Amino acid sequence: MQRPEDSMMTPLTSTSRFIQADDDDDLDEEAIPGFSHPGMPVTPTSAVSDKGKSRATEQLATLSEGSQHPRTPLSGNIGSVPNGAPQSARQTVGGVRVETRQTGVDTLDEPVTTTIGRDLLSIYTKLVQVLYPPRGGASREVLRDWDLWGPFLFCLTLGILLSVNASASQSLGVFSSVVAIISSGSLVVTIQAKLLGGRVSFFQGLCVFGYCVAPLNVAALVSTFVHLIYVRAPIALAAWAWCVWAAVNFLDGTKIEQQRIFLAVYPLLLFYFILAWMIIIQ
Template identity: 50%
Template sequence: MSYEHVSSQQYIQADDEDLDSLSFAGPATLPQNSGPPTNALSGRIGSGNTPATSRTGWGGVKVETRYTGDSTLDEPVSKTIMRDLNSIYAKLLQVLYPPMGSGNNQLLRDWDLWGPLIICLSLAILLSVDAPPDQSMQVFSLVISLITIGSVVVTVNSKLLGGKVSFFQSLCVLGYALAPILLASAISTLVHNIFVRIPISLACFAWSVWASMNFFNGTGLPDSRTFLAVYPMCLFFFVLAWMIMIQ
């Protein structure tokens, strides 16, 4: 399996700021962009606007600050929640159907883990509810563990193979790519016919793999190592799909 070269408008672009760029050689200062900075050492659920950024060095470690242009300290809680929900919805569309969000490739650079957390917990709850009563807690814990460990393994594997991908951005995309698996689980919870579960689970499994590959296509992974990166990802999604088919 190999990735074909297609216009970047059809793919989710990976962030080229990866962990390999960290240096501990000594204090350094990087060029700064204009604009009042706000401290932000990690990704956030943000708006679709491209924030102004400035990067500085502290002991050789890159620190990035971003300015969104608006102060959110005094805004109502309801407005904050709605903005975050709209951001989660936009990122979900960007991952599951890239052409609909192709006009804003910057969106996923502002990664968040709220959406993946909601999807992960929802999937674990649905599978535990449909499990035998004496196994529900074990199933819930197993699903949480599989998603957490599987996402980390797939991300680290891609980085070791030479892909330029932000660690948390990859976790964000893999979490959102679980949405089709969550849909299959919801349908299977309502319909207990095995002949309905199998095709729906396989179709949603293929959808999740397609959505993830659209992202990993932008990581600069060498073609000769594509299979080594795709295989663990397919195995990760298939294990979850298999749990839905046999629940």
């Protein structure tokens, strides 16, 4: 009889258990910046923010064994992962560097709403980390698990909000130019930070700069209903300042030299300002 603990300890043989390690990560792991929130419980959100690809098969194996032996108490390693954080382990298998993660959360036979809710919760957690970074952050785990769902969501929201208000002949153009500006802009800004010698993982940069668009969403929502320029302009400018501040906070950790930090920040100013301007004049 194989107990669940044993199944987790078995040597890694099946390739379906692996996800390939992030290429960028092995550059300089410790230098990649991130944020932490002391008051925020790490337990459920960071545990689930990585995708369930690798977990599903493992949990399947565990479960099927458990169901074959219903008397076996399912109290093994599953729940006893310290802090519930994903235990990521790296090793080289057949010349390929792989990473395995154990989370102890069963994701196979849960309702779809739970899965979606968990993804939304992880987007929310990252949003808080990006827009309200705590001082002197120690743990950067939340932002290490980048995703592009959040940026995609904010990009679409901003495009829709702006195109709703535009006239019928221009709404399509507004939507497509907002989406094009956000996607190509964050791409260019990330590459720029890398070119200037910043130690930043490519997709992490994309993720963070995408999340930084969120305050502009709020400004766009407000200006959808309030058409007074005296209200719209200050709100949009404040949102712009917030975006830039959050993005600069992130760039601070990328070890760009002091004489060049303005060169890295300037594209951000430009990128977010053009979006803020589109909100003001919509």
